[in-house]
Amino acid sequence: MTARLTVNGRPCDLPEQGTATLLDLLRDQLMLTGAKRGCNYGVCGTCSVLIDGMLGRACLTLAADCAGRSVTTVEALDADGSPDPIQRCLVEAGAVQCGFCTPAMVLAARALLDANPRPSRAEIVAAISGNICRCSGYGAIVEAIAAAAHG
């Protein structure tokens, strides 16, 4: 029997190569390119996805370690055709510039709001502290997440 994981609600086979990372699986095999390869060593945060609801680095996670787990990528958040409030708030607050960090920021915010629906500003800052943004200075991102939570 092949080991499997679930990606965005659909079962999926693990890659044959044991060295494949979750990011390789998502981007190269499943063509889910919302998760980005900004550094490939776990610092920039652009590859972040939800693994069993927890924010995780897809570039540092072996695909094989996700057997039996459920992975959610940014592509799942508007699968019903309607963007997540976080996505709408980010756009409206002017928090999206080059956009390379944005999908992972969306997921970091989603993980936060799922666990803590009414976060303080400091909790929002802490939740995105592992995601680098080189364009915005973060303020608009923090405002957008607060708006999604409280608005």
Added chain:
Amino acid sequence: MAEFAVVGSSAPRLDGLEKATGRAVYVDDMTRPGLLHGAVLRSAYAHARIVAIDTAAALALPGVHCVLTGEDFPHRYGAFVQDEVALARDRVRYVGEPVAVLAAETPALARQAAALIAVDYEELPAVMTPEEALAPDAPLVHADFAGYARRVAVPLPPNVCAATTISEGDVDAAFAGCDVVVEGTYRTQAQVHCYLEPCGALAEADAAGKVTIWSSCQSVFRVQATVAEILGLPMARIRAVAAKVGGAFGGKSDVTVQPLAAALALRTRRPVRLVLTRDDDFMMMRTRHPATVWMKTGAMADGRLVARAARLTLDGGAYAEDSSAVLGFALLIARGPYRIEHVRMEGRVAYTNRLRAAGFRGYGNPQVTFAGECQIDEIAARLGRDPLDLRLQNAVRAGDDWVGGQRIEACGLVDCLERLRAALPPAAPGRGIGVACVAHISGILSTSAIVRVLEDGTVTLSTGAVDLGEGADTVLAQICAETLGLPLDRINYAVPDTDGSPYNWSTGGSRVTYMVGRAVTAAAGQARDRLFGHAAEMLECAAGDLELRPGGRVGIAGVPGPEITFRDISARAHWAVGGPIIGSASVMFEGGGFDPKRSAVTGNGIGKLGAFVFGAQAAEVEVDAVTGRIAVSRLWAAHDVGRAINPTAVAGQIAGGVAQGLGYALYEDLRFDGPNPANPTLMDYKVPGATEMPEIIPIIVEHPEPSGPFGAKGIGEPPLVPVAPAIANAVAALHGVRLRTLPLTPERVLAALDEA
């Protein structure tokens, strides 16, 4: 802002949802049938002769299609000095320089094969700093320099790729008459662009040998021209298309990996994607110019600034690239936004065996403004004056001339300072506040726009301007919509593509809103005039009696009755009379330059630059006396943008620029350990994160620029520039210590506090 319908509104960026949902396509997200993957082999030496390259083992690996080396790239290139090659030939000049590139079936295979290429080097002595490079009998970075074509052909000393002087008035006599003179040497570091998306390109050649290059770039036209030059092909055989760009900041201004991807695609006859790893990007690409700035400023007892002199040495790294222009601009702007009559600015750029320095948000300005704005505070301290007040006394105003003689048409600097003063809190114990100003330009060279009215009366706008994330697409569409009286959703902004877009020099120089906006205004105005021509015939009136009405309708001014729509007009034009309605315009920035009657200039690498833009910032800091750590709690940033076409986008540029300025001031520094970059990773090179950010308070000032679209001018670069001196001035205000070396690390703060 009732004056306009679309201009002045914070419309959400056009591609915002596309990016937030993860659907935006960056180069690394693109694929093509039969795609191959590229990888680069980097030099392990700072300076060495390449004795031989053995590619046999790499080529023998199944799935490897081709390996290229320097021999495959015979043409030199370079905007100011033709000293560059796409791959090292005969010599390597920095650790990380690309030596070979190959294409293989998978990225992993490509990297594995690159490791099998054997290069036999004969190491040569290297020069790692300008001091070493400029020492007598130093090893030459470019032994063949005398044979290179150069745009500014003045005689230069060894290991110098550019030298410029600008002077006005009589500096020595002026200093002799000054009541207060301050003098010091300031040092700034190598900041890395650290765009989040590493450089990448995907190239594909057709059967006739025309190659299409999708890439992360600041200008599809510079890519087209430079790839053509490197490959020795006519430009008509190169098509460059912009993918989504994950940040650039000047680092993707010149070509990055496009020539390598194009050559691989032509050789293999397969599409090839070459995306750098973060390691490759750090080691191969670019930094801001490290600088040593000696500066001297003199004032009268009444606070009037009268003289400034500076000597600037920039570390250009191994290749000249845009260094000549960076130097020229730094010297032009080094006077600062003050009425100083006597100036003498001298500078040179040294070649060293480090990765090349290049344009980076600010373009030479942050280095000289750090020195200049620190000196304004040093003078204020000597005179017992309030630093903000001293700036107000000397600030340039509209109608003044800049160095060289260009008139400042619009100037909100005094307003920026007054707004800042009104916003600042009263002094609090343990907190210091420092102020700094910035002057910059918005403009440069040429651009063009095409506005096409489609059959249904909606519009496609083509400009060739690549949006790097700042939101230029949205701003330009807003300008087009406003000019035509259309809602924003009727404007389609075309992807920049050299096959279809009209020429645009680049997204850089804080120029797109101002320069491309001018072209869009003119092109949309021409389309409107042509719509009116049809409407006049259809409504049987004079074109001069017509007016635009909201939503793409035309009527007779003052007559509520008959009205026709853009759809009616465009249908007539397409199917019956006259042909499709197209407006187009070309613009060039033609003001400025140096008036030889007032300025003595040698070795100048810059031309006519642009409209002047101004700003002033204040930083509030606390200093931990035990650790030496500076914490910035609030930063007020007042910037004159002429008119804010999109206030949210302007605030975004201010906040983002301040964040990069904060990194420059406090953290970012690519250090070298001998010949090797010591911290070329995101683990060891600190980019500010969310937890390091102060509260940023943007203050938008609007003094309309007469030549700008709806009065607008640029904001891309200025917000980064005054951050470091504002923080250094705040530390001086708090503790009386003057820090003259960036970044302002805890070690340097502690050392200064110990000395005090």
